[in-house]
Amino acid sequence: MTSGKLRVVVTRRLPEPVETRLRELFDVDLNLDDAPMSREQLADAMRRADVLVPTVTDRIDQRLLAQAGPDLKLIANYGAGVDHIDVETARQRGILVSNTPGVLTEDTADMTMALILAVPRRLKEGLRLIENDEWAGWSPTGLTGRRITGKRLGILGMGRIGQAVARRARAFGMQIHYHNRRRLHRSIEESLEATWWESLDQMLARMDVISVNCPHTPATYHLLSSRRLKLLKPTAYIVNTSRGEVIDEAALARMLRAGELAGAGLDVFEREPEVNPELKGLDNVILLPHMGSNTIEGRIEMGEKVIINIKTFADGHRPPDLVVPSML
Numbered sequence: 001m002t003s004g005k006l007r008v009v010v011t012r013r014l015p016e017p018v019e020t021r022l023r024e025l026f027d028v029d030l031n032l033d034d035a036p037m038s039r040e041q042l043a044d045a046m047r048r049a050d051v052l053v054p055t056v057t058d059r060i061d062q063r064l065l066a067q068a069g070p071d072l073k074l075i076a077n078y079g080a081g082v083d084h085i086d087v088e089t090a091r092q093r094g095i096l097v098s099n100t101p102g103v104l105t106e107d108t109a110d111m112t113m114a115l116i117l118a119v120p121r122r123l124k125e126g127l128r129l130i131e132n133d134e135w136a137g138w139s140p141t142g143l144t145g146r147r148i149t150g151k152r153l154g155i156l157g158m159g160r161i162g163q164a165v166a167r168r169a170r171a172f173g174m175q176i177h178y179h180n181r182r183r184l185h186r187s188i189e190e191s192l193e194a195t196w197w198e199s200l201d202q203m204l205a206r207m208d209v210i211s212v213n214c215p216h217t218p219a220t221y222h223l224l225s226s227r228r229l230k231l232l233k234p235t236a237y238i239v240n241t242s243r244g245e246v247i248d249e250a251a252l253a254r255m256l257r258a259g260e261l262a263g264a265g266l267d268v269f270e271r272e273p274e275v276n277p278e279l280k281g282l283d284n285v286i287l288l289p290h291m292g293s294n295t296i297e298g299r300i301e302m303g304e305k306v307i308i309n310i311k312t313f314a315d316g317h318r319p320p321d322l323v324v325p326s327m328l
C-alpha cells in the first residue's frame, strides 16, 4: 500500500453521490466511459490498485488475479453476487473480497414479485394490445390469465432475498414452499408459514410457481437441469432474478417453445448480455435486462456499502462484508 490515500480503481460509473464520496475519501480512478473494461484494462487496473471496485460484468478469474500487483489487497465488489470473482484464488493470494449484501434485498424481491404477477396475468400481451391499437374492448374470454392467490410458490434458495419474496407472496395469498440446503430456524419458518422440502425434485413436481433466489456457485450451476425442469407441471411458471447459470437456459427455452411450461419471467441469463434467441418472441415469457436491484436508492446504498468496506479496511479493521469471513 502506498503512503497516503488508498488508490481505488472503479470499473464502471456509479451514481454521482457515490463517485463524489469516493473522490473525497480516496485517490480514485473512475471509469468515466462506463463501458465494461477490456481484459487488458482490468489487468492494468489490478496492477495499479490498492483496492479494485468491480461489478458483475467484470470476470475476475484466476488468470487476471495472477496479474494483480503487490498493492492489491481488497476487491470491494459493487453487488451482492460474487460468482464472477474467483474468491478462492483471491484468498490464496491474500486479497480480501467484500460485497454489498442486504441493501438490495427488498428491491430484488419486489422485482421477483412483479414477475410472479406479470407472467401469469399476461401483462406483456396486454401492454402490446394497447400499444398496437388492437384492443377491441373488454372481453369475458380474451387474455385470461391464471390466479396467483392460493397457488403454491416454491422458492429455491431461502436466504435474505428468498425470505423477502416469501413475505410478499404471503400477502398475495400464495402458499410458501422452499428448498434450501439448510432448513430455516423453526420460528422463521412459522412466521412465513413456509414448508421446507429436503428434496428439490419432490418440491418441483408440486409447485405452481418456482422462484430462483439462490446464488450461483459450483453447487447450484444448472441446479434446474433439463431433467429437473421436466419434473415441473406443464402449468407451472418459473421466475429467475438470481443468476442465469442456475437454470439450464437452453433446456428451459426448448420447453417453453414446446409448450411444456406455462411461462417464465427472467431477469438474468447464462451469457449476459447475450440472451438465448429461443427465449425471445414468446407471449408467455417476460425478459428483463438484469434490473432486479436497480433502484436509485439501492444503487446509492450499494455504493455506501462499498465505501464502508474500503474505509474500514483503510482504517486497519476488518471490512464488515467479507465474502469469506475467515479471510482476516
Ligand SMILES: O=CC(=O)O
Pocket: 056, 078, 079, 080, 081, 082, 104, 293
Ligand atoms: O445482480 C446483482 C448483484 O449481485 O448485486
